[in-house]
Amino acid sequence: MKLKTINFERVKxxxxYVQIYEKLRSDIVSGYLVKGDQLPSIRKCEVLMKVSKTSIERAYEKLQEEGYIISLPQKGFFVDVEPENIRLRKAVTAQESKLYDEKIRYDFRSQTMDVSSFDLALWKKYLKEVLDGRYEIATYGEAQGEARLRVALQKYAYTVRGVLCTSDQLLIGSSFQSLLYVLCGLLDKPLVIGMEESGFQQAETVFSDYAFPIRRLHSEADGICMQELAVSDVTLLYVNSASTGRNHQPISKKKRKELLAWAAHNKAVIIEDDHNGELRYHTRMTPAMQGFDTGGHVVYIGSFSKILLPSLRISYMVLPPALHQRYQQRLNSYSPTSSKIEQLALARYIADGHLERHVRRLRRHYEQKSNHMRELLQHWFPQADILLEEAALQFIVRFSKPLPLDTIISQAREYRMRLQTNTQGELVLSFAAIKMEDMEEAVKLLHELVVSACI
Structure with a gap:
């Protein structure tokens, strides 16, 4: 077939050239144009389509570069895609469209946050200062983490969370998981893992990779059932001290004492995941369990994913003296996993007092957002139990009867809304990324989806 012109609707x-390229690529991938079909000449396009020679040339060049068409001397341009490659190219095109064209309106998932709550201009200033230091960025980073950041974090963790350690006991990694992999390599084997029945997928993945058996322990209102733990064979206990038990509250003084006594009696290790533990805006701030550990049984892990930016991949771990000594013996076997540039920028940011000021602002900000969100949820879902997880910046919505959550989540996608559930089949709504002015419309839409799915 010989194509006479290229028909497309122009977009301001x-x-x-991009519009011409996309139109031809779409027609080739869709099968309207097949191998051997001839495209109109550049001159003909100029005359019939009233476009510049440059626009046609650039569109054809891009199609040639990607293997869609071929130029034959004295003959013209021809489609040059084999039929068996069409399916693959169609899949790639669809994937690109999904990646770049989809815009989410309401994201209730926990992986995102409201960027407006973070001073990006200030952060860029610190990044620029580091980038201007040519010597620092021309050398490899420290496997344990940059010394400046470890010093800054040691002071911050003590001041804000009551963590007792030296800067040398601190390890910096790109994520909770990367640090947990290092920790599991340091611990004596075999290990039996204890976790609340709700679990934590990122931690479970690491434990499974090491082939450690996992014991799921019953959750009481204030955390793990101590009677069940006492008779178990658990040697390594994972605890989310910022959100524990059926009520998803910070660990209580009573439970903290019981867990530390259990660890001392059984010579066990407790991993204290204090994920965003400093984000307290309704309940009183409780210090980290690590600060009360006198026997070296607690490994503390903290992160900044909801405090700064999820894309800032910096977490930190505090090792007890015995494990720290073991780590130092193997130090040369490790490589840094977190960006040196971001570490040095964060060190300056913390040292200048910006992190503590930012956390104080966040507490006020999230208190307002959580109050507004709770009011909306109670209004639209009066029969449901609404539980706030402060540190996670999310609400657990427990309905009185099971709902077709898969259907609701699927229908929500059609309205560009993203939802998530937990292992108990409850709806988990993060308000971190939802703007205050959008909350009412978002919750109202969610209510309509729930009602529609239950009819």
Missing amino acids: GKAL
């Missing part, structure tokens, strides 16, 4: 604000 998009380069003409």
